[in-house]
Amino acid sequence: MLGIISGIAATTVVILLLRCRRKDAVSRNVDLLPVVVPRRISYYELVQATIAYDESNLIGKGSFGSVYKGILADGTVVAVKVFTFLTEVTSRSFDAECQVLRNLRHRNLTKVIGSCSNLEFKALVLAYMPNGSLEKWLYSHNLCLDLLQRTSIMTDVASALEYLHFGYTTPVVHCDLKPSNTLLDENMVAHVSDFGIAKILDEENSAMHTQTLATLGYMAPEYGVEGQVSIRIDAYSFGILLMETFSRMKPSDEMFKDDLSLKSWIEESLPNATIQIIDANLLRQQDEHFNEKLQCVSMIFKLALSCCTECPQDRTNMKDVVAVLKKIRRHLATFSDNSRSN
Incomplete structure (x- = not known):
């Protein structure tokens, strides 16, 4: 089992270091729907x-x-x-x-x-989403998402952004990714919503400027300060959303002030204090496969941080994010399968 974990970790490191900018088709054509x-x-x-x-x-x-x-x-x-x-x-x-x-x-x-x-x-x-928003599931006292569900939801969100950035005729930047804009259908499949301030980039320019700003806490620095829009600002927002989903801490939480932010809190806690930043509902030391699950979450936080680098060019693109999350999701699914068989 540890060999599988090591394989995922190695793959993650390779992807994060190489930052490959492949121009191939979006990973899952099966995810494309008929034009209506x-x-x-x-x-x-x-x-x-x-x-x-x-x-x-x-x-x-x-x-x-x-x-x-x-x-x-x-x-x-x-x-x-x-x-x-x-x-x-x-x-x-x-x-x-x-x-x-x-x-x-x-x-x-x-x-x-x-x-x-x-x-x-x-x-x-719009199509009705009976399970509401990710925000509702994260912060309601009577609802809870397990580790595999959260990983699946964030893989769905990453897949949507991969399509927007690389699978459409010209890149589309959502500009306002956050939990309330992540909706869940009857099967808990995530759907990215609210394109009210989205921007369509033209073929010649990979960036543009705007005076329309999004939600504080999720905005990339260059977007908040200069109004600069590129697909990299979505990567930054996704990184913040990924951290929030597994820590259950909003970037606007009152504990984050002065020089402490959600990003810096998680960055300073890795790798030795990972258990202290995970949502307490997700993982307990008596859980089966505790160490393997903890390592998976640690890799997810590292991936999130790689999306949130200060330099836009250094951020992990959504193709690579999808690849890493799919591997982690497949591994987490084996724990669920093993638990059911025991």
Whole structure:
């Protein structure tokens, strides 16, 4: 068993050191979905679907507006994202999200079913995610994700970013990756959502500038300070999200102040104090295969740190992240299989 762990560790080191920038196809063509043209849905159908936007159907609120659960006339359960307070900014957000999601097709991206738009009302109709957000699962007292589930979810998120960065005609930068934008379907498969401030890079330029900023704590330094956008800012956000998922500590937690951040806390704790930074719900010393599992989590934290280097060019790209996480996930799955057989 330790030989397998050593093999994963060696593979991880090679990937992190080489930072290979392969130009081959996205790893899993099976993850690509058929192209489906989103349909136009009338305002009145959405009123009926959400029971006039009744509070009982309210799923969540954000700076853009509100999301409601609805049932269309054909019985399809949907999430209706209503852009309220229609200003130039929210209209741009709606247009950006439509532009990005209209042409993307991947199993780990939120599926757009349709849209409704007029001068006074704008809404996106999305596939409903019955298990809510990763944020809900991380911080609810009555919910818990095990080690394999968290690794699978983060592999899903990484696969979505790999597709956005390397599998589309031109690179797409999400710009606002965080737990509340990671949604879970009925099978606990993760779907990256909320492309309201996403940017599509052109073929000539691998970076651009913007004045639209994302969520504090998840932003890469060059994005927060200079408004510089490239696929590397998504890698940084992913690294922070990966740390948060396995430590259950928000980057905005009150313990992080002055020179202490989530990133520096984890960096200073590796490798000797890994058990002190892991979510206590994940791993206990009496657990079967404790040392092997602890080493897997340590490798995950190291991978996360490699995504969050100060220099953008040194960050691990999402192709390599997916490769490492898949190997770790396969190894963790063998522990689950062994436990069931014993």
